[in-house]
Amino acid sequence: MANATSAPAAEDENGSSRNRQSPKLPAVLKSPAVKVFLIGFLTILLLIPTTFVWLLLEERADRAKGVAADIARSWGGTQSINGPYLAIPFTETVVSGEGEKRQRTVHHRTVVLFPERLELKGDIGVEERRKSIYSLPVYSGQMSMEGRFAAPPSGIFEPKDGGTIKIATNKAMVVVGISDVRALRSEVAIRLNNAQTVQFEPGLGVLAKHSGSGINAPIAADIWQRGFSFDLAMHLKGSSALFAAPAGQTTLVTLQSDWPHPGFTGAFLPEQRSITDSGFTANWTIPYLARGIPKTMEVDSLPLSGKLMGVKFVEPVNFYQTISRSLKYAIGFISLTFLAVFVLEMRSGWQFHWIQYGLVGCALIIFYVMLLAFAEHIGYGRAYLVAAGSATLLNAIYVGTSLKSRIAGFVIAAVLTGIFATLYALMREQDYALLIGSVIAFAAIAVTMFVTQRIDWSGLDAPRPQAHRQTV
Template identity: 75%
Template sequence: MQLASSGINAPIPPASWRSGFSFDIPLQFNGSTAIYLAPAGQTTKVAITSDWPHPGFTGAFLPETRDITDGGFTAEWVIPYLARGLPKFLETTILPLQSTMMGVKFVEPVDFYQTISRSLKYAIGFFSLTFMAVFMLEMGSSWQFHWIQYGLVGLALVVFYVMLLALAEHIGYTRAYLAAACAATALNAAYVGSSLKSWMAGAVMLTVLASIYAVLYALMREQDYALLIGSIIAFVALAITMFATQRIDWSGQRQKAADPRSAAA
């Protein structure tokens, strides 16, 4: 096989490739996200040992044996030349094994981009819980909350995600989440309390939003049971809202019945 001059090359004497040979090249990779290998040998045997605990095996061939622990992983591949679909000898100027590569990706299980993307999937439930809390506070107050004010509260929740992404690129996810959550919570709590003319409403809103953000953070750090926990929380919140608003006169019939002018008519 004749390859281009790029990469690592070494001449092989005829006596060596006729009788078989082995070689060892120590390489150090910095900042690599994956390693791919081409099964160019008649029988290709590959063994990889790494201290990365989250491998993602990919390619045309999966390892025959693998062991994954918290301290890293080991994996071994054995590929006979019949599995490659190529003749034993081939003269070409390009590597003909692009479609039969094998390798491993060094997966980052929870980086802040993935975490923010996951948190957006809970945005509808997160917004709904916030609006439910505002609505229940409005029902218990003598002041009304206009639909434009609901929209402003929603915009503050949207800005939370923008701040989270912008700050996470500079100060890390945890501190960015804390800063963005505190800002959005304080803003909405102060706005709801001042709009309803009640410091109690503001304190309740502060508690509700702080709890929601704390639960959302816990869900983002949980990988195995995030969906289950999120669905249970949504069900419990909906059940509380349903029974807490059970005494509200939605149609206004009770008010009409209690009005003496309507009774006289």
């Protein structure tokens, strides 16, 4: 009876036999534990292209800021209205020494008086100006101010060094600081005591020692010495934000606009505000004690520059900032996807090579590039839908066909849909991002623990192939 033997081994030229099959890796290198380690290492490597995406995002954001600055230079920048103030210059002449050493020194000083009451009203129309694919909220509004200056109190022109005081009564002026006077669209005049009208001149006058821009109007001595009421109006253009200083001892500010996305900021927030889809209305009341400064000051520049209050005309979605925040979650985003693929691989019996994991990760990184590119043209919401849908469909088909399982494809589609939806919610709810992210991470770990409970992580219990038996 013939013996059944295995196929003969090939012989080399020296007559020795050699196996035609390539040597196999040790079983431990094919274990799930090693696979998880390689997937983790691959996830860390994918942070390198993620960094390049972040650099691309920063470059595009800088480009957008540059274009916005160009629009602002042409239209008008962020406007700050600081005033009006009544500035009265005077000198103190100090004589020192005797005889031939006698010296005469003149010190130039300025007293600033604040209005007893100041009421500022603004009606602001906002629109978006575009240049290329970028845009910037710009505004044009009518600003009106009215109030009253009291007569200067006694004792405000006092010598500091024992010198002689001389008041420049004919050089007193009302000064209003405006951060970008180029954006004034009309001449500005101040009406005094509901009768006399005085035109403003460019510059800060006696308060121009330090940098700044504004307008000034001379006030006759017989008017400012007795106190006077005033009102003025200006047509002002600007962009991004509008601020005002609480220049009055008691200041009332009312702003209304057709922009539905205001961001109130500054030293004081509005007491009342109403925001609708058609715009907003806001009211501030700052009393004398809350302002925290005296009724008069001796200065040589505009006061209250650090106590501005106002509103920013916020863009509904600053997608550069939003995408930048989402990139911080990239490692968790990729890890959850790899985890889902790994579990499906362990349960399907088909092998998913680590290079295939890398391709899936690269598709997820391209999602960020697509999101940035499309958001610049069609807006963040629609761009997110296009980029997320493309990445989900591609990975679902790829994983499903690679694992020879339609169910695996549907599972990956469901997992990625949940991940993208969660990421979108995280970006919309910035205040709750950490809370939502921590809950999702805990849930992912819990699901992984129970789904992989029966996996042989060492790979040593895998069934071994039976040896060829010889029959006689």
